[in-house]
Amino acid sequence: MGELIEVKNLRKVYRVGDEKIVALAGINLTVHAGEVCCILGTSGSGKSTLLNLLAGLEKPSKGSVIINGVDITKLKEDKLAIFRQKNVGFVFQSYNLMPALTAIENVGMPLMFRGMPKRKRTKIAKKMLEAVGLKTRMKHKPTQMSGGQQQRVGIARAFAAKPKIVFADEPTGNLDSKTTEEVLELMVRLTRQNHGTLVLVTHDNSVAQYADRIVRITDGKIESDEINQNVKQFASEQSQTKETAQ
Amino acid sequence: MKISDLFSTCILNLLRRKVRTILTIIGVIIGTCSIVVMISLGVGLNEAQQAALSQMGDLTLINIYNYNNGGVVAIGGNGSISTGGGSSQAPVLDDTAIDAIRAIDGVKAVTPVLETYNMNIQSGRYLYQGNVVGIDFSALPDFGYEILEGRYPMEGDPEYTMLFGEYTAYQFYDTKKKRNNYVDYWPGMEGEKPDPFVDVMSDRFELTYQFYGEDIPSKIPEYKMSVVGVLKGDAQRDYNTMYGAFVDINTLKRLVAEQAKLAGEKQQQDTGYQDVRVKVNSIDDVERVEQAINDMGFETYSMEQIRKPMQEQTQMIQLILGGIGGISLLVAAIGITNTMVMSIYERTREIGVMKVLGCKLGNIRTMFLGEAGFIGFFGGAIGIGISYGISALLNSFLSGFLGGTIGVGGETANISVIPFWLVLLGMAVATGVGLISGFYPANRAVKISALEAIKHE
Numbered sequence: 034m035g036e037l038i039e040v041k042n043l044r045k046v047y048r049v050g051d052e053k054i055v056a057l058a059g060i061n062l063t064v065h066a067g068e069v070c071c072i073l074g075t076s077g078s079g080k081s082t083l084l085n086l087l088a089g090l091e092k093p094s095k096g097s098v099i100i101n102g103v104d105i106t107k108l109k110e111d112k113l114a115i116f117r118q119k120n121v122g123f124v125f126q127s128y129n130l131m132p133a134l135t136a137i138e139n140v141g142m143p144l145m146f147r148g149m150p151k152r153k154r155t156k157i158a159k160k161m162l163e164a165v166g167l168k169t170r171m172k173h174k175p176t177q178m179s180g181g182q183q184q185r186v187g188i189a190r191a192f193a194a195k196p197k198i199v200f201a202d203e204p205t206g207n208l209d210s211k212t213t214e215e216v217l218e219l220m221v222r223l224t225r226q227n228h229g230t231l232v233l234v235t236h237d238n239s240v241a242q243y244a245d246r247i248v249r250i251t252d253g254k255i256e257s258d259e260i261n262q263n264v265k266q267f268a269s270e271q272s273q274t275k276e277t278a279q
Numbered sequence: 280m281k282i283s284d285l286f287s288t289c290i291l292n293l294l295r296r297k298v299r300t301i302l303t304i305i306g307v308i309i310g311t312c313s314i315v316v317m318i319s320l321g322v323g324l325n326e327a328q329q330a331a332l333s334q335m336g337d338l339t340l341i342n343i344y345n346y347n348n349g350g351v352v353a354i355g356g357n358g359s360i361s362t363g364g365g366s367s368q369a370p371v372l373d374d375t376a377i378d379a380i381r382a383i384d385g386v387k388a389v390t391p392v393l394e395t396y397n398m399n400i401q402s403g404r405y406l407y408q409g410n411v412v413g414i415d416f417s418a419l420p421d422f423g424y425e426i427l428e429g430r431y432p433m434e435g436d437p438e439y440t441m442l443f444g445e446y447t448a449y450q451f452y453d454t455k456k457k458r459n460n461y462v463d464y465w466p467g468m469e470g471e472k473p474d475p476f477v478d479v480m481s482d483r484f485e486l487t488y489q490f491y492g493e494d495i496p497s498k499i500p501e502y503k504m505s506v507v508g509v510l511k512g513d514a515q516r517d518y519n520t521m522y523g524a525f526v527d528i529n530t531l532k533r534l535v536a537e538q539a540k541l542a543g544e545k546q547q548q549d550t551g552y553q554d555v556r557v558k559v560n561s562i563d564d565v566e567r568v569e570q571a572i573n574d575m576g577f578e579t580y581s582m583e584q585i586r587k588p589m590q591e592q593t594q595m596i597q598l599i600l601g602g603i604g605g606i607s608l609l610v611a612a613i614g615i616t617n618t619m620v621m622s623i624y625e626r627t628r629e630i631g632v633m634k635v636l637g638c639k640l641g642n643i644r645t646m647f648l649g650e651a652g653f654i655g656f657f658g659g660a661i662g663i664g665i666s667y668g669i670s671a672l673l674n675s676f677l678s679g680f681l682g683g684t685i686g687v688g689g690e691t692a693n694i695s696v697i698p699f700w701l702v703l704l705g706m707a708v709a710t711g712v713g714l715i716s717g718f719y720p721a722n723r724a725v726k727i728s729a730l731e732a733i734k735h736e
Contacts, residue, residue, distance in 0.1 A: 090635065090730045111640055118637030129632045133295050145284050146638045190636075 037198065037230055038064035038087060043096035045082050045253075056082040058253040059096070066197070069221055069231045071244035071261075076236060079253040081202060084234045088121060088200050089113045101197065118147050122191035124201035124220065128183040130175040130190075136162055137171050140189045147194065154193075161189035165219055181212035185219065192223045199224065201233045205240055217243050218267040243267070280642045289649040296622065300654065303611075303618040307658020307709055308665060310608030315666035315697060315705045316673075317604035321597030323696040328589050329562075332582055336515060337423070338562050339387075341569050341581040343380075343555040345372045370576040372551035380557060383571050385564030388421035390414050391552035393531050397489045397538070400441075400504065400524055405451040405476045408489065410523040413531030416442075422558050423516060429480055429508030432527070439504045441484070442525040445512030448475035450522050479506045486526075488538045496541045502534070562586070608708065611658070612716045619651050619720035627727055634729035647721035648714055655713015659706045663697075666705070670695040 040062040047054045056079045064070050074080035085091040086098055089105040097104045101120065108116060122143070130139045140158035141151075149157075162171050165185040175183050184204065191199050201220060205213035221243060224231040233244060241247050242265040249256040293300045332338060370376060372391075381389045393413035400407040416432040419442075432440045449464035453476060462475050477484075484504040490496065504526075512521040519525070526534075559568050565583040572579050623630070630643060673695040 085730060088635070114634065114637050114639045116637075117635065121637070123635055125632075129628065131629055131632070133291060142633075143636045146280055146633070146636060146642070148281055150281065151284070 035066050036063050037066040037068075037101060038062070038232075039099040040083075040087070041097050041099070043083070043086060043098065044094045045079075045086060045091070046094045055253050057086070057093070060250075060253075060255060062248065062255065062258070064230060064232060066230055067228060069224060069233065069243070069245045071233045071235060071241040071247050072250060073235060073238065073241045073247055074250035078250045080234050080236075080250045082253075083250065084200055084202055084232065087232065088123070089116065114146075118143065118194070120197045122194065122196040122199040124184070124187050124191045124199060124204045126203040126206040128175070128180075128187045128207075130183055130186055132175055135172050135174055136167060136178070136186045136189075139175070139186055140193050143190060143194045157193055158189070161193045162186070164223070165189045180207055181209075181216065184208060184212075184216050188216065188219050188223065192227060192229075195227050196229060198230045198232060201231065203235055204233070205235070205237070213240065214267060218269065221267075280638070285642065285645055285649060288646055289653055292622070292626075292646075293650055293653060299618055299621070303614050303654050304658045304661070306611035306614040307608075307655055307713065308662040310604070310611035310712070311659045311662025311705050311709045312666050312669060313607045314601055314604035314708065315663060315701055316669050316695065317600035318597055318701055318704075319666070319670050319695040319697045320673075321593060321600050322698060322701065323694045324596060325590065325593040326693070326696055328593060329586070332586055332589070334515065335585075336582050337558075338582045338586060339559050339565060340422075341557040341559065341565065341572065341579050341583075343372065343557065343572060343577045343579050345551060345553045345555070345577060372553075372555060372577060376551065376575065376577075377555060379575065380555070380572060383568050385559050385561075385568050387558045387560050388418040389555065389557050390418040390422065391528055392554045392556055393528060393535070393552065394519070394554070395531065395535060397491075398534070399487050399489050400484050401487065402451065402477045402482045402484045404453060404455050406454050407447070407451050407524065409447065409450045410519055411486070411531065412519045412523050412525050413528040414525055415528050416440075416525075418558070422556065423513075424520065425511040425513070427509045427511040429506070432507050436507065437505065438527065438530050439486070439502050440527065441504050441506045443479050443506055443509050444520045444523045444525075445509060446521050447509075447524055448477050448479050451476045479509060486534070488534075488541065490542060499541070500537070608712055612712045615651050615654050615713055615716035616719060618654070619647060619717055620723065622650075623647065623720050623724045623727075626724075630724050630727045631729050634727070640725050644721045644725050647724045648717045651717020651720065652710055652713045655710045655716070656706070658713070659709025662709060663702055663705045667697060670697050 040060055043057055043060040043062075044055075045057040047056055058079075060083060072080045072083060082091070086093050086106075087100075089098070089108065093106055097106050099105075100116075103116070105113065105116060131142065134142070137155055137158045140161050141149075141154035144154035144157060145151075159171060162168065165188055167182060167185055167189070170178055170182055170186075175186070178186070184207075187204075191201075199220070204220065205216055208216060217240060220231060220233075223229075231244075233240070235241060242261065242263075244261055245264060246259070247261050248258045329338065377389050377391060380386060391413070395411045395413075398411040400411070417434070419431055427445055429442075432442065446464045449462050453460040462473050464473065464475070466472050484506065485501045486504050487499055487501045490499075510520045510525070514521055517523075557568065557572065559565055565581055566587065569579050569581055569583060633643065634640075674693045677694055
């Protein structure tokens with residue numbers, strides 16, 4: 034597997050008044066294509082800052098983030114926008130759907146930014162919404178949907194343009210445990226289908242167990258970085274394997 | 280993003296906050312109405328003035344007077360003519376000069392006018408002793424001379440072709456009678472026109488010279504003339520269209536020279552025409568053409584000399600009225616900016632998300648500029664529609680009171696006139712104000728950090 038993301042000696046220092054807060058203190062990390070990588074850390078550990086830097090939403094104080102051979106910390110904002118259009122999908126903790134748009138329109142939005150004609154993106158959006166199990170909610174607006182349904186729209190939106198990488202920032206933070214598992218399963222399944230890569234940030238140890246690889250961050254440093262030998266299986270997969278065993 | 284998507288996004292966002300959008304648009308409507316109605320009053324005033332002026336004379340006519348130079352014309356039978364040529368440097372207003380004037384951009388037609396008072400036209404026992412006027416026949420239609428009967432003279436007509444004024448026929452008097460020898464042209468009680476002594480279109484006419492004093496030549500030549508048409512009398516344009524007789528300018532020049540010779544006058548050096556008329560294409564050409572003719576060294580007169588200061592005054596009034604209207608549009612502009620800043624404040628999160636999802640900065644700017652522009656555009660369009668209504672109301676209710684003072688007696692002038700350019704101007708100003716008002720908010724939207732969006736609430 035090729036190296037997709039390469040982080041070199043990444044530092045981020047915030048200045049609050051006279052005080053310096055070191056959010057990231059020299060991170061070195063490589064994410065391979067096709068991985069489901071979980072960044073695990075407590076609140077204030079610097080995990081979200083790391084994700085922002087990986088996605089080019091912030092500039093580091095020092096160091097570089099090379100994605101697919103391009104150092105995105107050096108890109109101007111317009112280039113970054115195009116870079117994100119082509120390579121990156123996002124899943125947010127609070128869904129961040131457009132309240133005025135229907136599910137189809139929300140999913141089609143990244144495609145609209147790319148300049149795709151309406152008919153074509155509606156077709157893709159419908160397919161995506163079917164894939165996340167929202168066939169009956171296509172014309173609904175976000176306020177007419179539950180949290181889990183909204184997050185599934187968010188996932189459909191993130192994967193609609195078939196990006197190389199999907200970043201998910203606490204995607205299950207606002208969901209109950211049953212929905213959490215459904216949502217995680219969806220993301221992992223779509224990542225595998227697209228042959229993409231998923232970078233998942235969470236504070237929840239149980240969520241991390243579904244990832245191929247777990248990177249623990251404490252106080253802006255990588256505490257441990259290990260392959261998850263024992264990837265937790267989703268309930269549906271367990272029943273499937275049971276069936277085949279029988 | 281596709282332009283169609285940008286547009287529909289703008290409209291969708293405007294529709295999301297209907298009340299606020301409508302209120303902001305009302306602001307623009309009021310602003311547009313006040314500007315358009317105010318300017319329309321100025322335009323109405325201007326038009327009324329021009330109508331009044333054009334009753335005083337033709338606004339697109341320039342007269343060149345060349346009396347300083349004297350000339351061969353205006354010969355009295357006693358030979359007391361010619362005040363002597365002007366200075367030797369003085370330009371000559373001859374056919375070459377006329378060709379040069381004709382070549383000036385904006386000139387529609389030029390004709391010299393030669394008026395003589397000492398030629399007679401007779402038809403049997405009936406005699407005409409009025410003016411015989413030389414003019415370039417081919418320029419007549421351009422100068423607005425209208426034919427009442429018959430036709431314009433054409434190329435190929437004989438040299439001695441004439442046009443009569445509307446009432447010229449009534450100028451013939453009976454030479455065999457001492458008394459009661461005129462036919463009055465005033466219609467009778469039933470409106471029937473009296474018959475003049477001569478039938479202009481079919482009778483034969485002869486043109487002869489009239490001499491005064493003792494040096495009357497023994498033999499006075501006579502020229503057979505034929506009348507091809509009668510002009511419509513228009514005293515404003517040319518009083519000769521009422522009672523005069525028109526001959527081709529070149530013919531008359533030759534006749535005048537012959538008459539002078541017969542009277543025993545010495546041949547004068549040709550110092551050119553004394554009276555040349557220039558017709559220009561439009562009012563806007565008058566000043567420039569007149570200046571060009573002045574630069575050639577000729578004195579001119581036109582209505583422009585009256586019209587110009589009057590127009591400057593009305594333009595001043597228009598500017599003041601427009602300025603008053605502009606204030607309310609300025610208020611509307613602030614309203615648009617306020618609405619847009621508010622909506623950007625509310626949509627910070629959405630803007631951030633759009634950026635994270637890869638929306639280009641230019642698209643975001645266009646989106647917000649577009650929203651502000653649409654507010655301006657719709658406000659402008661509705662405002663102009665309403666302005667037409669206000670204008671019609673003003674004209675129907677107020678012109679009764681004011682028409683007498685501004686307008687010309689008889690016809691009531693409109694006090695509010697919305698020409699097409701004002702519609703375009705109104706639309707352009709309203710949309711432009713929208714875009715300018717949207718500029719600051721749009722740039723603010725562009726500067727919003729994408730990070731805002733994914734920060735946890």
